[in-house]
Amino acid sequence: MRLVFAGTPAVAVPSLRALASGPHEIAAVVTRSDAPRGRKRVLTPSPVAQAADELGLPVIKADRLDADVTARIAALEPQLGVIVAYGGLVREPLLSTPAHGWINLHFSLLPRWRGAAPVQRALIAGDAVTGASVFQLVAALDAGDVFAEERYAVPSGATSSEVLDALAELGSPLLARVVDDIAAGTAVATPQAGEATVAPKLVLADGALDLTRDAEALLHQIAGVTPEPGAHTTLDGARFKVLRATPSDAPPLPPGRVAASGRDVIVGTGTTPLRLESVQPAGKGAMDAGDWFRGLRTSDPVLGA
Known part of the structure; x- marks a missing residue:
């Protein structure tokens, strides 16, 4: 054809x-x-x-x-x-x-x-x-x-x-x-069956992380908005991107609180913590979460505060 x-x-x-x-x-x-x-x-x-x-x-x-x-x-x-x-x-x-x-x-x-x-x-x-x-x-x-x-x-x-x-x-x-x-001439098309759902284009707000939510829901959100528009929250009033995170079995933390757990950097959520793997602070490029955490001047960082 x-x-x-x-x-x-x-x-x-x-x-x-x-x-x-x-x-x-x-x-x-x-x-x-x-x-x-x-x-x-x-x-x-x-x-x-x-x-x-x-x-x-x-x-x-x-x-x-x-x-x-x-x-x-x-x-x-x-x-x-x-x-x-x-x-x-x-x-x-x-x-x-x-x-x-x-x-x-x-x-x-x-x-x-x-x-x-x-x-x-x-x-x-x-x-x-x-x-x-x-x-x-x-x-x-x-x-x-x-x-x-x-x-x-x-x-x-x-x-x-x-x-x-x-x-x-x-x-x-x-x-x-x-x-x-x-x-x-052999093609056969079948009418769609089942409940339709709609997938509108993502906007910046779709990437805003509410760290009081369930950890699993946050992981799904991060996966869906990466790389665009990106998962983001704030740190000291400036935008902070979470590029990759994974589940953690560390003890619970208050939502948004960031701490070290062994070699891991974890952040509290509404349920279990997440392990931060890669982040992007305001004005900087992507970096390993451990490198970012070790370079902090504050001993008590809170995301979303």
């Missing part, structure tokens, strides 16, 4: 490469415009744009799939549109421009976690299993019939970026198989 692929971040690259290595023609790759990156804010092509360039594929850069982009895609006469984390909505008339419409690789087991941050919300909720789904794109948010899905057991302590990377690799062959089945 003649395809149009839409995607932007690194997690969409394995899918693009999988389709490019298959029997189908990719008529164009649609991705968001170059964005400023790094300290010098240099305009940089998206990971998908860079991969498309390496593969010798034509690229359409656009932040919105407007009438102009729709006309450019329609002129290519695609038979199928494929979208993976593009970062924008596909609306009519673009939605029905390809003969077979659009399919989407989504990083959850639909209908759970429809929306922009499915992996992050799954980890925050403490889901032990998530996965990847390929479904038919419809006007309603992530509500189309599902062609295929692959389940994934979340490793203990895995962050959202680590799980996203794993699902990107897991989902790319799944997506390629569905495209092959659509081309062969």
Whole structure:
């Protein structure tokens, strides 16, 4: 078939490469415009744009799939549109421009976690299993019939970026198989069943740690918001990031109180303490929690105070 692929971040690259290595023609790759990156804010092509360039594929850069982009895609006469984390909505008339419409690789087991941050919300909720789904794109948010899905057991302590990377690799062959089945006329899609949950984009407040909460809930939150927007609290009125933490069997501490327990640095919660492994104090880079603690001038640090 003649395809149009839409995607932007690194997690969409394995899918693009999988389709490019298959029997189908990719008529164009649609991705968001170059964005400023790094300290010098240099305009940089998206990971998908860079991969498309390496593969010798034509690229359409656009932040919105407007009438102009729709006309450019329609002129290519695609038979199928494929979208993976593009970062924008596909609306009519673009939605029905390809003969077979659009399919989407989504990083959850639909209908759970429809929306922009499915992996992050799954980890925050403490889901032990998530996965990847390929479904038919419809006007309603992530509500189309599902062609295929692959389940994934979340490793203990895995962050959202680590799980996203794993699902990107897991989902790319799944997506390629569905495209092959659509081309062969053998694809079967099943209506979503079960209770739908919504996964809105994370905001800074989603990373704010309330250390009076249950330790397990805090670990889930830290995993889900790492690396963005980051888990954070305060120390002496300044923002303090917790980059990685693990359970601890040390004696309980008051919520927020930080102390040494043997070689570990622990912080009190509403239940059992957490072991701080990596932190980032205000104005500094990431550092080992032990190094940070030994360099403190105060003998009684309290996070969130």
